[in-house]
Amino acid sequence: MTTTPQTLTPAEAAERSGFSLDTLRYYERIGLLTGIARAAGGHRRFTDDDLAWLGVLRCLRDTGMPIADMRRYASLGRAGNSPENLAERIQLLERHDAAVAEQIALLRSQRQHLHEKIAFYRKELGQK
Amino acid sequence: MTTTPQTLTPAEAAERSGFSLDTLRYYERIGLLTGIARAAGGHRRFTDDDLAWLGVLRCLRDTGMPIADMRRYASLGRAGNSPENLAERIQLLERHDAAVAEQIALLRSQRQHLHEKIAFYRKELGQK
DNA sequence: CTCACAACTGGAGCGCGCTCCAGGTCAAGT
């Protein structure tokens, strides 16, 4: 039995976050991930905090935030907790939230057209 | 006063469909748009039917259907109305509809996380 | 110690969906 590690290997982090190994490395390169610890030989070790942050990134990615905005958000996270900083993070997320709401509304409305189309074909098919 | 035209110029079609001129030309090139009429000098003329089809394409694009699938759908549309053909169109749209439903669900659930984050920052900000 | 496998780096490449460009033609108001 192996001892439970405090940290995760890249493969484990990929598995748990749902990002590929290459994406994790890419995110570190572009500054979305910073301060990832390294084992003696240079291999990355992901902490639970890192994983939590990856969860945030997953949320933002899944909702279609552009990487440039995620970088901005990440950089704010590194820059302390001044009221101005917090206000900007709130603004960033609220703007994004509004965009997501709009996207949901668009999908829902276009989905209605889809349903109409499907119903139409069903009817045509029924008549044969 | 100009006579009301039965057809639309490319610029008008772009305006009404919301696709750019380049996109309209691109869609024709790749076979998403076929049988677009031409005026004497080679300029395109879009009919109301063309516009209706562009509306369908807009619906599919807005809901994230890949162009390959739209091409398949377009080609089915050109291939008659046999029961098999209709069945395949229904299947295509239903699969897509399921994907859209999933996407909406994902957006909605990730949006909750967004709201939690925002609430958290608001609280932090309130404490200062 | 060995051997297989995981991870490392820097950089190139890719798939998608357009978008832009050059060099020319067409249309329409004056």
Place this chain on the structure above:
DNA sequence: ACTTGACCTGGAGCGCGCTCCAGTTGTGAG
């Protein structure tokens, strides 16, 4: 007739977000 602006074509280019590669080094089970 002239001019201006819309449109034409084929093909190159682009922005995004990864993804893959080559060549090397680290890790851990047996």
